[in-house]
Structures are given as C-alpha cells and as structure tokens.
Amino acid sequence: MKWYCEKCKKIHDDDNEMCPKIKSQLAKHPEWLTEAADFTVMAGSEVFITSQLLDKTAQGINKLAGTNLSYEGTQQFARDIQVFKRLSEEPFSRSGVFSNPESAKSYFENVRKISETSPRALSSFESKLTGYGQEVDWVRMKQGEVSNLWQKSTLLENNAPGVDGVTINRFTGKEISRTTIKASKNPMTSNSTGINDVKEAIQKGTATEKDIIFGPEGTEEAAKKAGLKNPVVEKNSSGQIQDSNKRLEQKILDGQASTAPTLKQIGSKMLQGAVVGAAVAVTISTITTYVRYKNGELDAREAFESVAEDTLKGALVGGAMGAVTIFLPGGVIGFVSGLAIGVYFGKVCTNILDEIFGKGAYGAILNASGYVYGMTFNLAEYYEKIEANNRRIKADVARADELQTEIESNFHVFEQMKGE
Numbered sequence: 004m005k006w007y008c009e010k011c012k013k014i015h016d017d018d019n020e021m022c023p024k025i026k027s028q029l030a031k032h033p034e035w036l037t038e039a040a041d042f043t044v045m046a047g048s049e050v051f052i053t054s055q056l057l058d059k060t061a062q063g064i065n066k067l068a069g070t071n072l073s074y075e076g077t078q079q080f081a082r083d084i085q086v087f088k089r090l091s092e093e094p095f096s097r098s099g100v101f102s103n104p105e106s107a108k109s110y111f112e113n114v115r116k117i118s119e120t121s122p123r124a125l126s127s128f129e130s131k132l133t134g135y136g137q138e139v140d141w142v143r144m145k146q147g148e149v150s151n152l153w154q155k156s157t158l159l160e161n162n163a164p165g166v167d168g169v170t171i172n173r174f175t176g177k178e179i180s181r182t183t184i185k186a187s188k189n190p191m192t193s194n195s196t197g198i199n200d201v202k203e204a205i206q207k208g209t210a211t212e213k214d215i216i217f218g219p220e221g222t223e224e225a226a227k228k229a230g231l232k233n234p235v236v237e238k239n240s241s242g243q244i245q246d247s248n249k250r251l252e253q254k255i256l257d258g259q260a261s262t263a264p265t266l267k268q269i270g271s272k273m274l275q276g277a278v279v280g281a282a283v284a285v286t287i288s289t290i291t292t293y294v295r296y297k298n299g300e301l302d303a304r305e306a307f308e309s310v311a312e313d314t315l316k317g318a319l320v321g322g323a324m325g326a327v328t329i330f331l332p333g334g335v336i337g338f339v340s341g342l343a344i345g346v347y348f349g350k351v352c353t354n355i356l357d358e359i360f361g362k363g364a365y366g367a368i369l370n371a372s373g374y375v376y377g378m379t380f381n382l383a384e385y386y387e388k389i390e391a392n393n394r395r396i397k398a399d400v401a402r403a404d405e406l407q408t409e410i411e412s413n414f415h416v417f418e419q420m421k422g423e
C-alpha cells in the first residue's frame with residue numbers, strides 16, 4: 004500500500020520500506036508485532052471462511068489420507084460439528100449425552116426404540132436438531148458477511164428469553180442488533196409456535212419490534228400476517244431443514260457426532276500437534292496498518308479491511324507452505340474448520356524486523372507471546388512423504404527380490420562349478 008505520511012511529508016511505499024517513525028514505535032513496543040500478527044491471523048481467518056480457499060486444502064488432505072472431508076466439504080463438516088457442540092452445551096449440558104460420539108449414538112438409538120411406541124420422543128429430539136441447526140446457520144451466515152470484519156455475532160446461552168443472538172461491534176463492544184432465531188421443519192404460518200413466541204416476548208418486554216427475526220423460508224409472510232413489524236431474515240427451506248436433520252441423525256448413528264474435529268477425522272491417529280491448513284503473510288504493509296490503527300490514523304474497520312485484502316494476496320495453502328517458516332498463534336485464534344492458520348514473514352519484512360529488533364529477534368518476540376515455531380507440519384505434505392517412502396520401500400523390496408534371485412542363480416552356478 005502507498006500512503007502519505009504527515010510526519011515524513013512523503014509517500015511511503017509499503018512494498019519496500021517502512022516509515023522511520025513506525026520503526027521507532029515498534030522498537031519501543033515489540034508487543035505490537037504480536038498484536039499485528041494476531042490481527043493478520045484474524046483477518047486471514049475471515050478471508051478463508053468467506054473465500055472457501057481451505058476447502059481445496061482439505062480436499063488435498065482427503066485425497067491422500069482417505070478421509071471424508073472431500074465429498075462432504077469442510078463448510079458442512081464444520082457446521083455439523085458446531086451443531087453437535089451446541090447440543091452438548093445447551094439442551095444436553097447436564098446429561099452429557101453429546102460429550103462424546105459413543106454416548107450420543109446410544110442415546111439416539113434409545114430415542115428411536117422409545118419412539119416405536121411413543122412417536123413424540125423422536126419428534127421432540129428432531130425439533131432440537133432443527134432449532135440448534137438453525138442457530139448455528141445464523142452464526143455461520145453472519146460470519147460469512149463482509150460486515151463480520153468489524154462485527155461479531157454470538158449465540159446467547161441458557162435459553163435467554165426472547166432473544167437468541169446478539170451482534171456487537173468487535174472493537175467498541177457496543178450492541179448493534181439482537182436476533183431471535185426460529186425454526187420449524189414445517190412451513191411457517193402466522194400461528195406457528197415460533198411466531199407466537201415472538202408476539203409473547205414482545206408483550207412481556209423481553210423482546211422488541213426492533214429485534215431481527217431469523218427463520219426459515221415463509222417466516223416473513225407469517226410474521227406480517229401475525230401483525231409483527233420486526234425485520235425478518237430468511238434462511239433454509241423446510242426441505243433443507245429435513246435434509247440437515249437426516250444427515251445429523253445418520254452421523255449420530257455412525258458414531259460421528261463429534262463436538263470438535265479430531266485429528267482422526269482429519270486423517271491421522273499418530274500425529275500430534277497442529278495441522279497447518281494455510282498461512283498468511285505478515286508484511287510491512289500489515290504491520291504499518293496496525294501501528295497506524297494504534298496511532299488513531301486509521302479506524303478499526305479500515306485497518307481490518309486493508310489487512311484482509313493483504314492477507315488474501317499473501318495466502319498460502321498446500322505445498323506452497325513448505326517453502327516458508329510458519330508461526331502458529333498459541334491461543335484460540337487461528338482455527339478454521341479444524342485447520343490451523345499460521346503466519347509467515349517475507350524476505351523484505353524480515354530484513355526490516357532484523358534491523359529494528361536485531362537478527363532473528365522477531366521470532367523470539369512471537370515465541371514469548373505464545374506463537375509456536377518449528378513444531379508444525381503440513382499434513383498434506385506429510386502424507387506425500389509417507390507415500391513416497393512406501394513407494395521406495397516397495398521398490399527396495401522388488402530390488403531385494405531381484406538380488407535374491409540373482410544370488411540363487413549364482414549359487415546354482417557355483418554348485419554346478421563345484422560339481423564339475
């Protein structure tokens with residue numbers, strides 16, 4: 004990025020140089036480097052969520068590891084895990100039924116047995132799949148919107164009355180909107196339970212007419228007929244909801260109702276550590292943008308958008324990652340669809356950081372803040388190596404066979420010579 008610097012009275016070109024004022028600020032605040040890296044990872048994760056770049060990576064891993072990510076798609080894979088997690092945290096938090104796939108399976112098998120005599124057992128369970136599935140779809144929809152770069156949407160816990168989710172400004176923490184989430188596998192009508200619930204909540208004062216109603220197709224018309232003035236956002240048809248329920252039920256029966264993507268699911272029992280799905284570049288431009296945000300020269304949204312744009316340009320997936328040194332954030336940030344997002348530093352940026360902090364010191368600064376260096380591997384490449392080794396072993400075995408035959412025939416010749 005090129006920008007006019009008030010201090011230096013000149014235009015800086017972030018591709019090759021860093022403003023001297025920003026250099027001296029960084030020298031005084033080495034922690035800003037880590038913060039800039041965090042900021043880059045956050046922006047990068049958003050980019051990966053919206054661009055589906057990671058789907059390609061996951062498919063590469065599948066092909067080599069024989070996992071089920073490829074035909075299902077990482078988006079849906081991650082979505083279903085989120086639904087199971089939500090079931091485990093909300094309706095089944097006490098019973099712990101969804102704390103592991105085995106207990107979820109035996110619970111659901113029991114529900115099916117009971118429903119042979121009382122069908123209500125199954126429909127009550129299915130309404131949970133419908134409701135919590137729709138909640139997760141709301142969060143995922145919000146995460147896919149560009150506004151998610153400066154807004155954060157979260158689901159509320161413990162069946163908060165009237166409202167299910169809130170959207171806040173990431174940087175100021177101020178509430179932007181509240182959403183009530185409704186779901187039904189049957190088409191919505193003005194008399195649907197969901198619509199009546201909203202009416203009741205407004206009468207009781209736990210919801211207002213400003214709260215957004217998020218519901219399946221047909222909700223808007225049903226709300227209007229019921230006399231509600233709330234804004235409505237529609238997502239999923241009754242057919243899509245039924246498909247989701249069927250798929251979730253099958254996963255439970257198959258013992259796949261995990262609440263977190265396990266290493267086993269992404270193709271490995273024997274490996275420990277993070278699976279690096281992608282890496283984004285920390286550049287002079289992203290560091291400069293972050294420091295200028297700290298200085299109040301850019302607002303959070305401008306900074307985030309600019310860094311997001313940069314990360315998309317410098318995003319690495321698959322084999323391209325083998326060529327760079329990757330740092331992984333230590334905390335909860337930087338995980339998308341079970342794959343870790345790391346950062347790397349380009350040559351020009353590394354040179355400038357060496358100049359500011361001393362040779363290689365930027366790595367130590369990141370390490371000290373929990374970034375992990377050198378303990379990562381790229382799963383896709385790892386499998387490639389195993390495959391190559393297997394091929395080599397097979398070739399060696401074939402070669403050994405040949406040698407054996409050769410030795411035997413030589414031996415025969417030798418025996419014959421002895422006999423002569």
Ligand SMILES: [Zn+2]
Pocket residue numbers: 008009010011012015022023024
């Ligand atoms: Zn300057």
